[in-house]
Amino acid sequence: MYKSERVPTDKKRLFFGLLCLCSMLLASVTGLAQETIVKGKITDASSGDPIPFVNVIYPGTTIGTTTDFDGNYTIRTSTPGDTLVASYIGYKPRKKAVGKGGTQIVNFQLGEDATQLQEIVINAGENPAYAILRNVMRNKSRNDKRRLTAYEYDTYTKVEIDVDNITDKFRERKIIKKITQVLDSVERMAGEDGKPILPLFISESVSKFYYRDNPQLRYENILKSKINGVGVDDGTLVTQLIGSSFQEYNFYQNWLNIVTKEFVSPIAEGWRLYYEYDLTDSVYIGDDYCYRLDFSPRSPQDLAFTGTIWITKEGYALKQIDVTVNKQANLNFVEKIKIQQELEPTAEGAWLPVKNRVLIDIGELTNTSAGMLAKFYTSNKNIVVNKPHEPAFYQHPIVMAEDARLHEDEESWDTLRHEPLSESEKNVYKMIDTLQNIPIVKTYIDLVKIFVNGYFDAGKVYIGPYIGFVAVNNIEGLRLQAGFKTSMDFSNKWVLRGQLGYGFRDERFKYAGSVQYIASRERWTTVSFRMRSDIGRVGVDDETLADNYIFLAAQRWGNYRRGYYFDEARFNFQRELFRGFTQRFAVKRLTFRPEFNFGYTQPEDVAGDTLSSFETSELVIESRFARDEMFIQDDNDRISLGALKWPIITLRYTRGFKGVMNSDFDYTKWRLSIFKRIKFGPLGVAYLNTTGEYTTGAAPYPLLTPHLGNQSPFYTIITYNLMDYGEFVSDRYASLQYQHHFEGFLFNRIPLMRKLKWRLVGSANVIYGGMSETNKKLIPQETSETPKYLPVRTFDRNKPYVELGYGIENIFRFVRVDFVHRLSYLDKTVNPNVRKFGVFVSFQFAL
Template identity: 60%
Template sequence: MEYIKSLRLLFFSLFLFVSLSGYAQKTVVTGKVTDANSGDPVPFANIVFKGTSVGTTTDFEGNYRLETNEPTDSIAASYIGYITKTKAVKKGTSQTINYQLEENVLSLQEVVFVAGENPAFEILRNVVRNKDNNNKRSLDAYEYETYTKIEIDVDNISEKFRKRKIMKKITTVLDSVERIAGEDGKPVLPVFISESLSEYYYRNNPKLQHEKIQKTKITGVGIEDGTLVSQFIGSSFQEYNFYQNWLNIVGKEFVSPIADGWKLYYDYDLTDSAYVGDDYCYRLDFYPKSEQDLAFKGTMWITKREYALKQIDATVSSTANLNYVEKIKIQQELAPTDAGPWIPVKNRVLLDIGEVTKDMAGVLAKFYTSNKNIKVNTPQDLKFYAQPIEVAEDFKIGNDNSFWDSHRHEPLTPTELSVYKMIDTLKNIPVVKTYTEILKVAINGYKKVGKFDVGPYLSLYANNTVEGHRFQIGARTNIDFSDKFVFGGRVAYGTEDQEFKYRGFAEMIVDRDRWTLLRAEYTKDIDQVGLSADDLLDNYIFLAATKFGNLIRPYKYHQAKMSFQREVFKGLTQKASFQYRTFDPLYNFAYYTNPDQADSPIADEFQTSELILETRFAKDEVFVQNDNQRISLGTQKWPIVTLRYTRGLKGVMNSDFNYNKLGVNITKNMKMGFFGTSSFSITGEHIFETLPYPLLKAHIGNESLFYTSAAFNLMNFSEFASDSYAYLKYNHHFEGFLLNRIPLMKKLKWRLLATANVIYGQLREENQALIPEFTEDGEVVKPIGSFSKNEPYVEVGYGVENILKVLRVDFLHRLNYLDNPDVDKFGIKISFQFIL
């Protein structure tokens, strides 16, 4: 018996030894996978112990944990678009192994299926069939708390760039950058980081949205924590919905890999099926059919049960027809709501802007959003959505470190904590401050000096045939002076006419919620018939250019104006103005004061007093407030319609005429997906009374070499005037629709465009008879041209833009009125533009 007991004890000891040995030999590895270029996490990467079947994938933050009892000496990390990296493992211990994966610059191989239908196609058909069930925009309403983090860095810091004079002065910061980059990472120089916490609301019928930005924290070189920046760092500008056929990114339309017409744009590969969290999913890899198209390549996971998008990693590479953009990467994780449709809970976006020249560095912009506390199908009242973006009055108060530590959805990484310190150091370096101020002036046109902005610098100097050398200086108050009142003015002097010109204004912001302004101004200056500054306010560069060279039909004027503007309700703005103006011509001009009288007196100047009523309707227009200004970001879907009625008041302030004018303008930008983008402007006006032609519509011509959308580009200055007219201006940008398909040509990234300008107008005989004809070189000359009855003026054009990334060339044809003196029936005009 003792022998048996001893034998049992021996076996038990051996069993315990083997068990403990097996436990002691378990290998546990945790770590994080990041992009070597950007430092961002790489979610969904594959992590595998070499020589085993044990593996896992990283989560959305790039973290992983893996353990095994099997013998192994290394662990590998891999992901589509990256070079696989393998590292050694210490057996039988717990350890941390981080990876910094480098992008694989080799093109992905085409997906080829030998026989039968691609198995991915049936999955995609089911995704499209179930869009209404899974798309968040099918909900009556949804709302959530959103946390947004943005970081902007300078990357591709070469040795040559580091040796530049300005960079030598920030060596301390660069040394910190090197340390943070890590063993395999590439250093980036942070220049901006922000965090915001907001509440986002969406309503489906009618489609309305509202974001209330509660708190912001902004640190950046040359950036202040103002209301404008706080509005742009909210989630409203970082929303990407792949259930839509087209996604608008950096102003361009990109086709979604689950668009209704997916088969036209993409190739697919069904590569795997596995559980992602609690959902069994298909893994689909997708690739654009044409590498120049604005389309994505990447990976997405589709749930087997709902055919819903669970996760997606989509990249636009430098081969796409974009300027300056090296890469756009969007990573998204979605979760189902109680009602069924899925809402993104985490988003990460990377925008990599390449070097403009070899001597410059690039820019990385990184965006992260997290959504929680999601509620659905509880829409707010319509008036709740009146202001799409609102910043809380106390958005700067109480947002210290303790607040953010308790309200961030995800804690900051050690690298991000260091970024705050580096930016604070960087922005206090004197040379950086100097360059920052220069850049601000270049962008804004004004130099901030305490409570005043001095400028605009584009109008500091001009030279023309009337004034000679024109020098001008101006200033306006800013929000540091007052958030309710704005005062400003300018003074100009001409060396040839030796006269001062000036302008002054005062503005009161009565209400910011329903934007309401009261404004008074007085101006003494010179202008040109048909090139009125009021008509060119939206084309400031062309307006500044009209002050140079030979002035056509110039005149001096005094103008006093008062206006009141109020947003009656969202989308509808009403404006009322009273304006007094004089007309003192500096060219050969006269008109009959009583044309019905045979020997009518002739006058060569006049005065007008006008009451102007304007109604502007833009149903889904989005605005942001920049201190004391409100900036329109355009409409999403609907056109902008403006109605204007003008009443001339004879006798008021010695005004010479009674008259009525009625006009309408409709403008619309249209996104046409694969075929590019279009825009049109339709304008019409009727003037009921008989008036001298400076009070009619002298249509804007363009006799310069440069193309402008503000004019009819093959029409001469003051060639036509109308008392009734309607015109259409149409532009279409094909993007890469045609040239992307032509071998060799597609590498140039040129883009075709087309234009058409049509105007139908008339000038009644009584208006023509009001102006005396004059003789020039023995011939009778009409003072102003007019259109023939029932014949519109037409010019059409085609052209190429994006030549060398900045040049646009238009080839224009004038189709009629070719017998008019000194006209061109064909013209080539150029322009310079900065476009992506």
């Protein structure tokens, strides 16, 4: 009986246990079946770029997430709503309907919010953001990558340039009508809510980047490069410009150089002077708990940012940053600059950027033109720190592997890229191929190349330069000239150049021909020989002014007050001995035949006979040191991008040998020049050029230093603008030429002027100089029996020549007006035409 009663009870318990277990399993399976997974990508409707750090949430709940650096998001929930909202500062929020259950793709394209940020109101007590920022300052030296002795990483760079803001008026232009079909396909490519863009250029590169401190050196080895662009044939020059070296921004610096302008960092030492801050959130980003701080500039016209930074609670390091420069800033042509960056800590504690995205939006120049978008993306992996190489390893800042431009197939590039291309980026390659095959586009490309390069590309030969094709002056009358130079297709070792001109008044041919041999590109080494027969102006040294080709071309025009014919032969050898240090050796032979009233006496000529022409033979030895100057190679030319931090120092020794190849004079010159770009933070930027020269021996004044005057109405930074041509000559002097660009420092703070975006500029030109008695005696004294020579004036030993100027630049974005005062040598009995004050105009293209 006992057993018969217990068996049913056990069966019941077993039955109920199984029933409960099945119910739980069923509930679990039902819960899994009801989970909703929503994935997607959020992009900018104007540029098509992904937007990181966007909040994506079911409204009225706490269910949501934030997009990663590439704009992707994923939300998993078992209690979904029927709507998702994407929102981020600077953009209009966007809602989209979503379903429940399963996996679905929901993409957003956000349009910019044109409304301005409201003022941040801080109640009684300290702004809580300030305590965080003070901790950022205390930990700056620990977190800044500049504390590392060295670092290196693999980097992938992607650059895209597009035409945007395509208006109806722009579509009506002749060339655009020819590519309407392409535009229509581009519009579809832009997405359901995106604006149409016309791609012009896309590139990808993979390189290895190295940096070391003490001395500060950097080296980028570009391993692979893929370029497709309208009008880009070879791509060698472009490849050097698209590497990560030009996409590096360190916000731990107080000032960042962007598009040649200095912007103040939101975590600069003087942060409270430039920005307003608001602590808006605390959130986990990966494993790091971060404070979110929103900020905006105190003055919208300043070169400062609006945006958001995420600061880690542990160590107060910069984890993420998203900043924008809007069109209210004192910039020309730039509608917007946007920089987004994600950083990770290294084994030594300092943080390095692992992903960067930069967007520069160039506005329309006219109502019938379109704008431009330039987009840059870099990704860094395999970071190694504090393992510096020997300084010789960093000999060249940028080196391109010989096979870098060899076209790899798509499968190979899929393994090289850090992230795959998006569908729109794949379409960009196709669109550019289509554009390049349209005949009218090819024609416009050729015209633009001639305008930019100054030469017409005829394959193995460049025809030009066009800027010197025609000129009119008082000696030659109408002058016509043609020329050429060979390209790399002709030879990557030999460069031939030639010019032939003819003056219709003097009925003379002028010519120039040269041959150059490039012995080494590794340590730039060249050997050249040149012969010329032409006219020149006393005081215009084409060797010193070689980089200012526009000024030299302009000297062909107008009145040659001290013009002369010359024949010249020159041999030149130069070599970069080590990074930044170049040695040059030259031999020159020159004949001088004046076309103005000029005379000189020989030093030993007791009778004092006056001569007018002469011959000279010179040896030139020059040393040039520019510690951090960057160069790129364009075809067979080497182009300097300037020095980053250190001055450029040049020491030149010149020796004239009497009796060598009929040379008439024996003299020695020493010249030292120093050029430096100086950053003054909120006070703008300055350019300082100082020169000193000392001459011994006897030589007529055209062989000394006739200081470069200016009698035109156009302001020139390399001249003394209130000095007449050839007014002063020295054989020993020290000079200073200083230009200070205050940017918007003053005018941005004047309410009625800030909208004009004018900028204050100041200048100073000073010379201490003189001439030895030996060389003064070579200048003939006028008598009733001698011709009236053009006057030659020298400086008093203790009296400097001084010009001070002030002006306004950026008038109508292109015009600069300078007001210059001459403060010395004002005696009208000596110079009846002396100018004490002058107003000069110039035209410049500056951001």
